[in-house]
Amino acid sequence: MKKVDILKKLRSSGLRPTKQRVEIAKFLFERDKTFHFTVESLENHLTKKSTCKFALATIYNTVHAFKKAGHLSEVDVRGKKTYFDTNITNHHHFYDSETSELIDIDESEVVIQKIPKAPNGKKIKNVEVFINLKN
Amino acid sequence: MKKVDILKKLRSSGLRPTKQRVEIAKFLFERDKTFHFTVESLENHLTKKSTCKFALATIYNTVHAFKKAGHLSEVDVRGKKTYFDTNITNHHHFYDSETSELIDIDESEVVIQKIPKAPNGKKIKNVEVFINLKN
DNA sequence: TTCTAGTTTATAATAATTCTAAAGTAAAAA
DNA sequence: TTTTTACTTTAGAATTATTATAAACTAGAA
Known part of the structure; x- marks a missing residue:
């Protein structure tokens, strides 16, 4: 522990x-x-x-x-x-809507190649990827 | 119109x-x-x-x-x-938590290079990218 | 028309969360 | 150590978004 x-x-x-x-x-x-x-x-x-x-x-x-x-x-x-999540690092999630279960995905497991610029006067705080699951 | x-x-x-x-x-x-x-x-x-x-x-x-x-x-x-969103195509969102405003991002604006496999017995339904904004 | 099944509406019920105010407790002051 | 003070817990009330209910209403078939 x-x-x-x-x-x-x-x-x-x-x-x-x-x-x-x-x-x-x-x-x-x-x-x-x-x-x-x-x-x-x-x-x-x-x-x-x-x-x-x-x-x-x-x-x-x-x-x-x-x-x-x-x-x-x-x-x-x-x-x-x-x-809520005890994992406070930047990370992503699988979400199974049938069971309402969340599973963490480490940041290193997802690589994003292209992303749009933030709109006028705004900055990007963070990027969250949500992978919805089905059976 | x-x-x-x-x-x-x-x-x-x-x-x-x-x-x-x-x-x-x-x-x-x-x-x-x-x-x-x-x-x-x-x-x-x-x-x-x-x-x-x-x-x-x-x-x-x-x-x-x-x-x-x-x-x-x-x-x-x-x-x-x-x-709710009248855009029913697969797409992503900017989210400005200060104003609670959502802005659509076309699917083509985001390219994901690497993504983990779905867990045991599950399939990926779709992938949603959320870009949180700050000032 | 008349009838029937689907609709609207006001209101009640529910569910998650936040507020409140009285009774209890941790820790600083004496 | 006692007293005091400010913070905490608690049960229950209030709030907010949403869903259910049941009576009055209406579109469209007969």
């Missing part, structure tokens, strides 16, 4: 280390593979694993603070729920 | 040509440039331009029928509202 400084993650997100926040941070960041989740799925995992209670609002607040601090990213998927 | 067979669009979507549906179809399809919209923005435009009333549910139903029939596409943008 990857060793992570949980307190540092919390402090750098402007969060005091409370019981709930430490558990959320451990669950999200003490893992080797990247993790895709919605607030709902995260809540399910937390209530199974943990002894303490989590109000939904607490999970929302904590996840957003992590995102704001750059410890989580949000994935562009259409649909009602918001998807 | 592009000449479009509105009745054909409606019939092929399984919709009878009512007053409301004809107005919606004309507004969406009798134009030269592609149009990006949410149900809310479409409603605003319709109520300004038209004399007759539109219940939100009617707009939702009509837009979804057009989408199902392939006359509209839905754009993958995160956010609460669903974005």
Whole structure:
């Protein structure tokens, strides 16, 4: 298991280390593979694993603070729920709309040869490639 | 102005040509440039331009029928509202998160040199490139 | 015409998310 | 260590986009 400084993650997100926040941070960041989740799925995992209670609002607040601090990213998927990703490097995604499953694609796996210029007065922030899957 | 067979669009979507549906179809399809919209923005435009009333549910139903029939596409943008696009060809998008504005990119403007294989038992349906903009 | 199946509409229901205000807690100050 | 203060958690209410419902309406077939 990857060793992570949980307190540092919390402090750098402007969060005091409370019981709930430490558990959320451990669950999200003490893992080797990247993790895709919605607030709902995260809540399910937390209530199974943990002894303490989590109000939904607490999970929302904590996840957003992590995102704001750059410890989580949000994935562009259409649909009602918001998807988060513990992989904060530039990368791409497979998306299986039948199972709503997201799979990371490392940046090096995709090479783009040609891309249009940004429109008037704008710059390119980043390029995301979405590969939609079917059976 | 592009000449479009509105009745054909409606019939092929399984919709009878009512007053409301004809107005919606004309507004969406009798134009030269592609149009990006949410149900809310479409409603605003319709109520300004038209004399007759539109219940939100009617707009939702009509837009979804057009989408199902392939006359509209839905754009993958995160956010609460669903974005639709009158451009139904395979294409890509600039997205300006500051203004929530979408701009079409023709498929020929993007060339991808390398792409990973689809995971086990899945096939690639399509590839969408999203170019996020900043100032 | 008359009839029937499909439509519109206002309103209620749902679902994800955000807000609120009271009770609880971490950490600084005394 | 106690007190104090500012931040947190929580349950539940509010909000927002969307979908469902059911009664009144209408296009088009008979």
